[in-house]
Amino acid sequence: MEEHELEILRLVEENGRLDIATIAKMVDRTEEEVQTVLNKLEKENIILSYAAVVDWSKVNEREGVTAMIDVKVTPQRGVGFDEVAERIYRFPEVEALYLVSGAYDLLVVIDGDTMSEIARFVSEKLSALDSVISTTTHFRLKTYKHDGIMFGDGEDDDKRIVVSP
Amino acid sequence: MTTPVRKKGRLSEAVQNIQPSGIRRFFDMASTMDNVISLGVGEPDFVTPWKVREASIDSMERGYTAYTANPGIIELREEISSYLSRQFSTPYDPENEIIVTVGASEAIDIAIRSTVNPGEEVVIIEPGFVSYAPIVSLAGGKPVSIGTKKENEFKVTKEELEAAITSNTKAIMLCFPNNPTGAVMTKEDLDPLVEIIEKNDLLVLSDEIYAELSYDQKHYSFARLPGMKERTILISGFSKAFAMTGWRLGFVCAPADITAAMLKIHQYAMMCASTPAQYGALEALRSGQDDVERMVTSYKQRRNYMVKSFAEIGLSCHVPGGAFYAFPSIEETGMDSNAFAEGLLHEERVAVVPGNVFGEGGEGHIRCSYATSMESLETAIERIGRFIKKHSS
Numbered sequence A: 001m002e003e004h005e006l007e008i009l010r011l012v013e014e015n016g017r018l019d020i021a022t023i024a025k026m027v028d029r030t031e032e033e034v035q036t037v038l039n040k041l042e043k044e045n046i047i048l049s050y051a052a053v054v055d056w057s058k059v060n061e062r063e064g065v066t067a068m069i070d071v072k073v074t075p076q077r078g079v080g081f082d083e084v085a086e087r088i089y090r091f092p093e094v095e096a097l098y099l100v101s102g103a104y105d106l107l108v109v110i111d112g113d114t115m116s117e118i119a120r121f122v123s124e125k126l127s128a129l130d131s132v133i134s135t136t137t138h139f140r141l142k143t144y145k146h147d148g149i150m151f152g153d154g155e156d157d158d159k160r161i162v163v164s165p
Numbered sequence B: 001m002t003t004p005v006r007k008k009g010r011l012s013e014a015v016q017n018i019q020p021s022g023i024r025r026f027f028d029m030a031s032t033m034d035n036v037i038s039l040g041v042g043e044p045d046f047v048t049p050w051k052v053r054e055a056s057i058d059s060m061e062r063g064y065t066a067y068t069a070n071p072g073i074i075e076l077r078e079e080i081s082s083y084l085s086r087q088f089s090t091p092y093d094p095e096n097e098i099i100v101t102v103g104a105s106e107a108i109d110i111a112i113r114s115t116v117n118p119g120e121e122v123v124i125i126e127p128g129f130v131s132y133a134p135i136v137s138l139a140g141g142k143p144v145s146i147g148t149k150k151e152n153e154f155k156v157t158k159e160e161l162e163a164a165i166t167s168n169t170k171a172i173m174l175c176f177p178n179n180p181t182g183a184v185m186t187k188e189d190l191d192p193l194v195e196i197i198e199k200n201d202l203l204v205l206s207d208e209i210y211a212e213l214s215y216d217q218k219h220y221s222f223a224r225l226p227g228m229k230e231r232t233i234l235i236s237g238f239s240k241a242f243a244m245t246g247w248r249l250g251f252v253c254a255p256a257d258i259t260a261a262m263l264k265i266h267q268y269a270m271m272c273a274s275t276p277a278q279y280g281a282l283e284a285l286r287s288g289q290d291d292v293e294r295m296v297t298s299y300k301q302r303r304n305y306m307v308k309s310f311a312e313i314g315l316s317c318h319v320p321g322g323a324f325y326a327f328p329s330i331e332e333t334g335m336d337s338n339a340f341a342e343g344l345l346h347e348e349r350v351a352v353v354p355g356n357v358f359g360e361g362g363e364g365h366i367r368c369s370y371a372t373s374m375e376s377l378e379t380a381i382e383r384i385g386r387f388i389k390k391h392s393s
């Protein structure tokens, strides 16, 4: 990838709401060039989405429950972990799924409205899969940092004096 | 009955003769207002990298809370030495050519006080940082200004320097990348000055605190020019490159005789720089270069944004090659820089610093610091654009 494409990618990764005109000025390119780069990155599925990072714990209407589940599976001949992974990640409640090294194989992140909803998913969907040997569920109690962003008050407020030499 | 306190004559003449900085007035105005977007801040908008803060906290936990050697802990001076060699090809001996100071501010003070005799002149390149001329005056010296010009991209020329020199000239104070203009001088720009400096046997006080914040080419240190290290006092610090303004930590490098002289003032006036700050700085030099690069990329993007946006709203602005200031001309509006800055603050709630506070050549310009969030910059540009439209006849 070219240097300016990387630069644009880093900018939108940090702030998906920057408009094309602003990005163009920042990276010293025309708007058309920036648009072309973004189109290309989207088409190649390098940019997958321009989502906001939300602290749902501050939204009264929906707190929700998130669990991280360690899953041990038997890999299948020929397809390894990919097939069982696909069967798991196609469930919409699966927020993230990673193949990991160590004591277990897959790390599944599940979002649900209640703990019992997640418990049901684990017993009825996940454990029911033939290749799943065992699961260990960890409920998230608090988010300190997510996607590189500090939750809580962080350090966002400007502590500088308004005019200085 | 107590004796009445003597009011008349109780302040020194030297201090009475210097004026408070014009920046102060804008601070007082802006700080009473709400909803102000400030482009008036002369410091990074980043918080010091966590690893640096963590190292300093750790040093305190381990009990490093005593004075250090006057010139600073030797490990830090060694790191400064290798940092300067690595980044700017200007090696200095950590034992007797480097002092860790309380900011570049102290470095400026002790450099001037240890070299300037009463009556001697110091050439100051303006628009420039506000402290040089007052410190020269406090030392009994005479500041002589050169006002650089927009058409020269605010660089100082050989002819301008030559014209400013008299038989009393002792030193020249340089600052590139410059606050407030963002001007840089390349090796090719600096080369012609050497002949004049040698001919007149001048010292050079080079404030290179913005060296890392150079966007279009690598900074070229004045001390690196052939034969110049012997005449140069190199002033720098951690405030800008490592986002450490509040730590109050800088350094000064010079030939051993000058360093020894500066150390005399430093040891009596400061004893040593803050110990926890020195341990933080040690970590900054050992592992902070990635953070510097991350911040530099971000400043550069904002520099680009500001220069292009000023052009769009009709302000001509030379491309600042370094620091985090844009210095657009507001002459087209017919207002002087004070009226412009005051009007902008009151009508649109955008704080900038009028160019005239930075000395000769500053009038007709405003200093806009772009060390603030993109969101604020976008709003500021919108407001400045509206202000200009309203006031253009």
Ligand SMILES: Cc1ncc(COP(=O)(O)O)c(C=O)c1O
Residues within 6 Å of the ligand: A165, B042, B102, B103, B104, B105, B106, B129, B175, B178, B179, B207, B209, B236, B237, B238, B239, B245, B248, B249, B250
């Ligand atoms: C050109 C210049 N020199 C020196 C300083 C002072 O820096 P320090 O925080 O290291 O005292 C500043 C701060 O604004 C500056 O702009």
